Amino acid sequence: MSMLDRLEHLRRAGTLADLDVHFARFVARVGGGDDPVALAAALASQWTGRGHICLDLASLPATGVGEIDGGIVEVPPLGEWLETLRKSPAVGRPGEFAPLVLDEAGRLYLHRYWAYEREVADELALRLRDDPTDVDVPRLRAGLDRLCPPSAEGPDWQRIAAAASVLRRFTVVSGGPGTGKTTTVVRLLALLLEQVAGRPLRIGLAAPTGKAAARMQEVIRAAKRDLPVDAAIRDAIPEEASTIHRLLGWQAGNVGFRHDRENPLALDVLVLDEASMVDLALLAKLLRALPRTARLILVGDRDQLASVEAGAVLGDICGDSPGFSSVFCRRLIEATGESPDGGGDGPLIRDAVVLLQRSYRFGEQSGIGQVARCVNRGEGRRAFDLLAEGGFPGVAWREVETVRHLRQALTSTVGEAFREFATAQGPEAALAAMDRFRILCAHRSGPFGVEAVNAAVEERLGAARLLSPRGVWYRGRPVLLTCNDYHLRLFNGDVGITWSDAGADGQLRVFFRGTESGMRRLAPGRLPSHETAYAATVHKSQGSEAERVLLILPNEVSPLMTREMIYTAITRARSHVEIWGTRSVFEAAVSRRLTRSSGLRDALWKAK
Numbered sequence: 001m002s003m004l005d006r007l008e009h010l011r012r013a014g015t016l017a018d019l020d021v022h023f024a025r026f027v028a029r030v031g032g033g034d035d036p037v038a039l040a041a042a043l044a045s046q047w048t049g050r051g052h053i054c055l056d057l058a059s060l061p062a063t064g065v066g067e068i069d070g071g072i073v074e075v076p077p078l079g080e081w082l083e084t085l086r087k088s089p090a091v092g093r094p095g096e097f098a099p100l101v102l103d104e105a106g107r108l109y110l111h112r113y114w115a116y117e118r119e120v121a122d123e124l125a126l127r128l129r130d131d132p133t134d135v136d137v138p139r140l141r142a143g144l145d146r147l148c149p150p151s152a153e154g155p156d157w158q159r160i161a162a163a164a165s166v167l168r169r170f171t172v173v174s175g176g177p178g179t180g181k182t183t184t185v186v187r188l189l190a191l192l193l194e195q196v197a198g199r200p201l202r203i204g205l206a207a208p209t210g211k212a213a214a215r216m217q218e219v220i221r222a223a224k225r226d227l228p229v230d231a232a233i234r235d236a237i238p239e240e241a242s243t244i245h246r247l248l249g250w251q252a253g254n255v256g257f258r259h260d261r262e263n264p265l266a267l268d269v270l271v272l273d274e275a276s277m278v279d280l281a282l283l284a285k286l287l288r289a290l291p292r293t294a295r296l297i298l299v300g301d302r303d304q305l306a307s308v309e310a311g312a313v314l315g316d317i318c319g320d321s322p323g324f325s326s327v328f329c330r331r332l333i334e335a336t337g338e339s340p341d342g343g344g345d346g347p348l349i350r351d352a353v354v355l356l357q358r359s360y361r362f363g364e365q366s367g368i369g370q371v372a373r374c375v376n377r378g379e380g381r382r383a384f385d386l387l388a389e390g391g392f393p394g395v396a397w398r399e400v401e402t403v404r405h406l407r408q409a410l411t412s413t414v415g416e417a418f419r420e421f422a423t424a425q426g427p428e429a430a431l432a433a434m435d436r437f438r439i440l441c442a443h444r445s446g447p448f449g450v451e452a453v454n455a456a457v458e459e460r461l462g463a464a465r466l467l468s469p470r471g472v473w474y475r476g477r478p479v480l481l482t483c484n485d486y487h488l489r490l491f492n493g494d495v496g497i498t499w500s501d502a503g504a505d506g507q508l509r510v511f512f513r514g515t516e517s518g519m520r521r522l523a524p525g526r527l528p529s530h531e532t533a534y535a536a537t538v539h540k541s542q543g544s545e546a547e548r549v550l551l552i553l554p555n556e557v558s559p560l561m562t563r564e565m566i567y568t569a570i571t572r573a574r575s576h577v578e579i580w581g582t583r584s585v586f587e588a589a590v591s592r593r594l595t596r597s598s599g600l601r602d603a604l605w606k607a608k
Contacts, residue, residue, distance in 0.1 A: 176359055186220055304567065305564045305594065380589070400552070406456075431497050437548045439549075546574065548573060561592065563594075
């Protein structure tokens with residue numbers, strides 16, 4: 001049986017996607033039909049579909065990549081495989097044009113993703129080497145003393161992050177929930193405006209999703225009200241944030257954007273929030289459109305889940321963050337009076353990454369904070385004990401092992417948890433109630449996934465006569481959008497509520513919060529792709545928060561079950577999180593890190 005026939009069997013078994021096998025056939029034609037090349041092409045396509053930038057050939061299991069009729073589809077010995085790939089016309093070296101690119105470290109890329117990675121690395125390197133030369137350091141120090149007064153408790157990382165963003169062309173501000181990321185952004189924007197002394201400064205605010213952009217607007221609007229700055233400075237801090245797609249100029253039927261290198265954005269500063277959600281391709285296109293003289297400030301939590309698409313860009317950029325170089329430490333001491341960690345030489349990227357380390361929301365006595373920190377450190381046993389022992393407020397555990405246990409738990413919980421939502425007197429109150437309680441699942445499908453949980457909640461609310469879920473559309477049905485519609489100004493992740501519209505003779509409409517105030521309403525038939533939203537996946541929850549969160553884990557470990565997923569779910573809660581599942585699955589998930597193959601970290605952190 002030829003390799004292409006074997007790949008076809010793997011496709012039928014669900015191991016490979018249609019695209020993986022089609023690409024392998026194309027590469028086999030270009031490369032002369034070598035079986036090892038066809039196998040590598042299929043796997044490179046498969047890995048990209050799973051969120052990796054490239055296929056790390058050395059990481060493949062020696063046990064093979066699939067099974068056909070009891071036999072294993074084996075991978076060739078690594079040395080022989082690399083030699084065969086290097087001789088193939090379908091495989092090029094970095095910089096060459098070929099369907100596949102193989103680098104010196106044995107990483108195999110689809111050409112498009114090698115090009116995206118190289119573009120991001122090169123664009124960031126240019127900004128890292130080009131610090132602004134016109135910073136008024138005494139003015140910066142005076143502004144910092146007013147906006148970020150020195151702390152007596154050691155280095156003030158918000159103060160350091162604000163200063164670094166003024167001193168550098170490119171900065172990353174990373175921190176968990178409650179560490180003051182958005183507060184820091186407002187202060188650093190005020191400092192930048194004070195630097196230009198009344199001259200125009202074109203500032204852009206963006207986020208990956210409409211939901212994240214709306215939250216960014218809300219927090220910035222509140223944070224700037226009491227800033228100790230002149231009214232002109234306060235008024236110049238923008239409040240409107242957009243999605244990245246909208247900022248770049250989305251074009252229907254076109255993978256490109258209106259803004260690119262030939263038609264750059266008219267910006268001097270761009271702040272990109274929730275940067276952990278940004279995939280490699282989108283960041284490459286954003287950097288392509290951003291003038292190289294503009295400051296770029298990435299804001300996010302490096303420990304959260306990575307983007308749904310390929311890449312873990314924020315994690316790659318942050319690296320291990322060993323502290324600042326000796327040279328930049330001296331600049332920061334001059335500007336802030338702080339003595340940050342660091343010393344010695346190293347790659348330029350180390351001076352661009354600031355980690356906010358103090359949580360103002362989750363202190364040492366916070367159960368959520370304690371559990372989140374244990375999860376981040378991979379301490380699953382300790383995290384479970386904190387959840388199950390009940391020694392800390394704000395966290396709880398419930399053993400749910402089978403589908404029957406899950407349904408029993410939902411039956412005893414749903415009525416009370418959703419009562420405020422179900423008895424709301426209007427769509428705005430119903431959406432506010434949804435913000436106070438959220439169910440999150442690791443998976444979309446399966447007995448413990450979003451689809452099954454949504455159906456069970458809907459059934460229970462109907463049985464309790466809190467709602468009347470007859471048919472697809474009914475008063476009170478919450479919906480979550482799963483794609484963008486730029487014409488309607490609706491975005492992936494937006495949540496709406498179905499309600500009777502008095503202005504349309506009581507017909508059902510789906511209500512969404514407006515960008516400023518009031519509610520927007522649309523007929524159900526006009527909505528883009530959507531789903532019921534009593535529960536959502538952890539991925540879909542990124543960029544949002546709720547007072548109380550219920551996380552439902554499956555009863556088996558899957559590739560999606562990682563500490564990043566658990567951490568992201570836990571930190572969506574402001575005051576209380578409860579987790580349902582089994583101890584074995586929870587601890588196994590916390591022990592596993594999200595790893596995505598990429599050469600971006602090496603390109604940034606091994607560069608001098």
